[in-house]
């Protein structure tokens with residue numbers, strides 16, 4: 556599919572990993588910009604980006620990449636955004652838009668916002684799409700198709716710059732919702748951050764057991780454990796930054812979760828089968844609603860090919 560006409564003349568991607576490369580691939584595929592410049596921290600990633608070709612020019616510094624761009628998308632870990640914004644601020648073109656894809660929004664606004672010069676628009680964004688894979692080779696053009704992207708605009712951005720960014724994310728295949736950064740951080744604390752914390756925790760618990768061997772944990776993982784290991788294989792830098800920058804919302808949700816877990820513990824101890832049955836039934840409904848909303852398929856076992864099946 557090719558769009559009628561590019562939405563931006565030139566786009567700059569700072570950070571060329573899973574999200575940056577997926578944006579680059581889809582922008583090229585749909586002709587959403589006439590030029591994509593890119594920057595990544597390591598020479599290795601810059602070389603891979605050149606070889607795959609999801610950017611038109613690769614630069615040695617973030618400032619060089621951002622200099623002439625109409626849209627600058629910061630696709631680096633949240634903890635790196637402050638220094639990236641400080642570096643690119645002096646070269647930003649008047650009328651340009653700076654956005655990001657960070658998984659936390661209040662902290663990103665605090666990190667990037669103060670560096671944005673007058674006349675430049677800042678529109679924070681978070682595509683709710685991703686995977687446990689990272690790096691420039693893990694990207695694919697369809698990553699944002701039929702997903703959501705949340706925008707949390709700040710007061711200084713012009714309505715036109717927000718509209719244009721909405722148009723851009725729509726062109727990448729995503730529906731857009733606008734909300735406050737605080738609300739975003741609460742919603743994501745329960746839908747993304749807490750599930751990752753639980754997955755990291757359960758995988759760590761399994762590796763510390765004394766009376767169950769590691770080979771048994773691996774061998775019998777299809778009982779449920781392996782689905783947690785997929786989430787727990789996510790990038791450690793990205794997730795360290797998420798928990799350190801969305802501390803309040805995560806701790807709030809963790810408190811609620813711990814209370815509910817204690818209630819479950821009590822129901823098991825006191826053989827309260829009815830309470831367990833009711834909760835499990837409600838959980839199944841949540842799963843059905845997610846499938847109905849097109850956010851997953853109902854293929855058995857996550858659509859995995861079973862051992863012995865033919866592809």
Ligand code: NAP
Pocket residue numbers: 569570571572573574575595596597598600601630631632633635639656657658659681682683684685686687688689690691790793
């Ligand atoms: P990734 O695959 O690990 O890529 C990160 C990129 O940022 C790499 O190109 C890396 O360069 C660069 N980078 C790292 N530290 C940097 C620094 N200090 N200065 C400049 N560049 C730096 O990560 P990702 O999954 O694309 O995530 C990027 C952002 O998207 C994060 O803010 C994350 O919260 C957000 N996000 C991720 C997902 C997901 O599922 N992964 C989903 C939605 C949003 P090198 O390769 O040279 O190290």
